[in-house]
Amino acid sequence: RVYLPIFFIMGFIEEIQRRRTFGIVSHPDAGKTTLTEKLLLFGGAIQEAGAVKSNKIKKGATSDFMEIERQRGISVATSVLAFEYEGIKINILDTPGHKDFAEDTFRTLTAVDSVIVVIDVAKGVEEQTEKLVKVCRMRQIPIIVFINKMDREGKDAFDLLDEIEQKLGLTITPLSFPIGMGYDFKGIYNIWEKNVNLFTGDSRKDIEETVEISDLKSEQLNTIVGNTAAETLREELELVEGIYPKFNKEQYLNGELQPVFFGSALNNFGVRELLDCFVSIAPPPKPKQSEERLVKPEEEKFTGFVFKIHANMDPNHRDRLAFIKIVSGEFKRNVPYLHVRHNKKLKFSSPNAFFAEKKQIVDISYPGDIVGLHDTGNFKIGDTLTEGEIINYKGIPSFSPEHFRYINNADPLKAKQLYKGIDQLMDEGVAQLFTLDLNGRKVIGTVGALQYEVIQYRLEHEYGAKCTYENLNVHKACWVETKDKKSAEFLEFKRVKQRFLAKDKQGQMVFLADSHFSLQMTQQKYPSITFHLTSEF
Numbered sequence: 001r002v003y004l005p006i007f008f009i010m011g012f013i014e015e016i017q018r019r020r021t022f023g024i025v026s027h028p029d030a031g032k033t034t035l036t037e038k039l040l041l042f043g044g045a046i047q048e049a050g051a052v053k054s055n056k057i058k059k060g061a062t063s064d065f066m067e068i069e070r071q072r073g074i075s076v077a078t079s080v081l082a083f084e085y086e087g088i089k090i091n092i093l094d095t096p097g098h099k100d101f102a103e104d105t106f107r108t109l110t111a112v113d114s115v116i117v118v119i120d121v122a123k124g125v126e127e128q129t130e131k132l133v134k135v136c137r138m139r140q141i142p143i144i145v146f147i148n149k150m151d152r153e154g155k156d157a158f159d160l161l162d163e164i165e166q167k168l169g170l171t172i173t174p175l176s177f178p179i180g181m182g183y184d185f186k187g188i189y190n191i192w193e194k195n196v197n198l199f200t201g202d203s204r205k206d207i208e209e210t211v212e213i214s215d216l217k218s219e220q221l222n223t224i225v226g227n228t229a230a231e232t233l234r235e236e237l238e239l240v241e242g243i244y245p246k247f248n249k250e251q252y253l254n255g256e257l258q259p260v261f262f263g264s265a266l267n268n269f270g271v272r273e274l275l276d277c278f279v280s281i282a283p284p285p286k287p288k289q290s291e292e293r294l295v296k297p298e299e300e301k302f303t304g305f306v307f308k309i310h311a312n313m314d315p316n317h318r319d320r321l322a323f324i325k326i327v328s329g330e331f332k333r334n335v336p337y338l339h340v341r342h343n344k345k346l347k348f349s350s351p352n353a354f355f356a357e358k359k360q361i362v363d364i365s366y367p368g369d370i371v372g373l374h375d376t377g378n379f380k381i382g383d384t385l386t387e388g389e390i391i392n393y394k395g396i397p398s399f400s401p402e403h404f405r406y407i408n409n410a411d412p413l414k415a416k417q418l419y420k421g422i423d424q425l426m427d428e429g430v431a432q433l434f435t436l437d438l439n440g441r442k443v444i445g446t447v448g449a450l451q452y453e454v455i456q457y458r459l460e461h462e463y464g465a466k467c468t469y470e471n472l473n474v475h476k477a478c479w480v481e482t483k484d485k486k487s488a489e490f491l492e493f494k495r496v497k498q499r500f501l502a503k504d505k506q507g508q509m510v511f512l513a514d515s516h517f518s519l520q521m522t523q524q525k526y527p528s529i530t531f532h533l534t535s536e537f
């Protein structure tokens with residue numbers, strides 16, 4: 001065991017403590033891209049608005065392959081946006097808002113230490129937000145809520161806060177409160193810092209006017225926002241104090257309490273308050289559970305896991321970029337690390353780190369950081385890298401897909417290419433592959449219909465293989481769990497339901513239920529078997 005000099009260890013610990021790795025989640029159009037951009041502006045990582053490209057797929061672009069390619073390009077560029085703010089190194093992990101890529105977002109959530117949820121004040125809690133917050137809650141990820149577009153007419157603040165509590169199941173505490181809204185929007189009272197920010201509606205301005213209000217009862221408030229607004233604000237703040245729990249950092253960090261901010265990302269309003277609070281309360285990298293043990297970031301030895309794989313944009317180079325979240329120790333360039341699943345040492349001569357929208361080769365990275373490694377097909381999502389210890393990080397489950405189709409080979413001479421292509425695309429996490437027990441036929445399961453076109457297009461352009469699809473009526477894929485594989489009940493289940501049984505890519509047994517009803521009936525008939533909608537349980 002090599003003992004490192006104390007000054008070195010000090011530096012290492014500080015590097016960990018100053019990192020904040022988080023994701024912004026929202027329903028498309030709530031303002032995620034706009035907010036990201038404003039955060040980068042504060043960090044000085046970009047100079048002008050409009051620099052961050054939206055990775056959303058424009059409406060009606062479902063069969064436009066150029067659009068898919070363009071989107072892939074952008075999503076490499078915006079996978080990780082890193083910047084520094086007041087000595088804190090912030091890593092924003094991009095999460096696609098488009099529902100067809102929800103699985104990608106779920107996986108990215110395994111690599112974040114906290115999230116900011118953006119909600120559109122007029123639209124309130126939308127479907128994607130609900131799904132994503134559910135995953136965050138399952139993982140006890142600390143959440144800050146940002147209610148955006150306050151410059152527009154929207155829902156009443158209290159109604160919206162109610163909706164957030166009910167639909168998202170959160171326990172919230174407003175740390176800022178709007179003064180008026182839309183046309184009458186005057187500004188924000190910052191409960192966290194006890195001051196009033198006046199809204200000017202001038203998006204070119206970087207920092208709005210801030211007036212310290214030490215006492216809410218003071219006449220000063222009336223002078224600034226007018227009598228009516230001042231009175232309303234006092235009443236509302238009294239209500240806030242009466243209804244909502246006081247902010248408590250410990251509870252926030254445990255995922256039990258969620259602070260709420262109001263603002264307008266487009267007008268750069270309320271963003272600095274959000275960022276200042278974020279850097280002071282959001283958690284640095286946390287310990288992570290592996291199958292073997294809990295691994296702490298301060299541990300000297302490097303460990304990390306792959307949470308995302310991105311194919312190269314250049315079809316002539318079929319290498320890919322595997323995104324690794326560093327959990328412990330330091331990741332160094334040209335040092336051999338153990339690829340645990342393959343039991344093979346690999347070293348990386350050009351690990352990429354991310355800075356705003358640029359990639360650059362780095363010699364050393366710390367826990368909380370993301371490095372992009374060039375990969376020729378060694379990695380799949382969930383793989384662990386270590387300095388030699390056998391560690392397997394848990395917690396990148398597959399969710400039941402929503403769509404299922406048979407995939408057929410359309411060019412008998414290219415069977416090998418087809419299977420290689422399917423294999424690699426599945427490792428990238430584009431979709432899930434199931435093989436039917438009965439006849440070995442292959443079924444592709446996806447979250448959105450768009451993926452079928454992506455797969456077909458990429459198989460042809462990257463692997464030279466052709467495929468066709470055939471519809472298959474499946475409602476949900478359920479991972480099957482039984483305590484006793486030899487029980488009469490389980491054997492009967494296997495015999496009766498043989499037609500609906502398949503293996504996933506890991507060889508786990510899956511029941512492809514053709515309707516909600518049949519799933520219920522099966523569950524009733526075989527009570528000793530549990531049917532899970534995720535691959536890890």
Ligand code: G4P
Nearest residue numbers: 026028029030031032033034054148149152264265266267
């Ligand atoms: P997303 O990444 O969550 O999908 O949302 P994005 O930031 O792209 O924002 C969606 C739309 O909402 C954009 O308008 C953006 O300008 C607008 N927006 C974001 N924040 C605010 C805000 O605080 N107030 C108001 N009024 N609008 C806001 P767009 O017309 O769809 O796009 P663009 O043509 O402006 O780029």
